Amino acid sequence: MxxxxxxxxxxxxxxxxxxxxxRRELIAATWSADADYRDPLLAGAGHAGIDAMIRAVHERFPHHTFRRTGxxxxxADRLRFSWELTTPAGDAIVKGSDFGVIDPHGRLQAVTGFLDQVPDGV
Incomplete structure (x- = not known):
């Protein structure tokens, strides 16, 4: 890996x-202190903002799981990856592609997300 x-x-x-x-421990280990996340539906800045954003997703989609696809x-300091949000039954309901920037310490500095498949009402 x-x-x-x-x-x-x-x-x-x-x-x-x-x-x-x-979750806050994982965020601190994965994101720089001044990190930024943006997608068409969500935004979070810094560890507290990213934690609040993730917590809101859990409240809206309880027991759903994100997983990397591919x-x-x-x-260099750039990366991209695709993902899906799955229901408790394992059905993918949202799919996306994200682009990230890594800081000099190997943590995420910024992530910009794009939604590739979204059901009505999300």
Whole structure:
């Protein structure tokens, strides 16, 4: 597993963590302190903003899980990856592609997300 894949797998561990204390630990290990996340529906800045954003997703989609689809592609301090949000039954209801920038310490500095498939009402 390369460093980019390990980083993004930790990223999804944070997204899937329902225990607030553990999620904040994962965010701190994965994101720089001044990190920024943006997609068409959500935004979060810094560790507290990213935690609040993830918590809101858990409230809206209880027991759903994010998972990486395919390989993480990257060079230098840039990377991209695709993902899906699955129901408790395992059905993918949202799919997306994200692009990230990594800080000099190997943590995410910024992620910009694009939604590739979204059901009505999301």
């Amino acid at each position: 390369n460093a980019h894949t390990d980083l993004i797998d930790r990223y999804f561990d944070a997204w899937n963590e329902t225990d607030g204390a553990r 390989q993480v592609d990257g060079f």
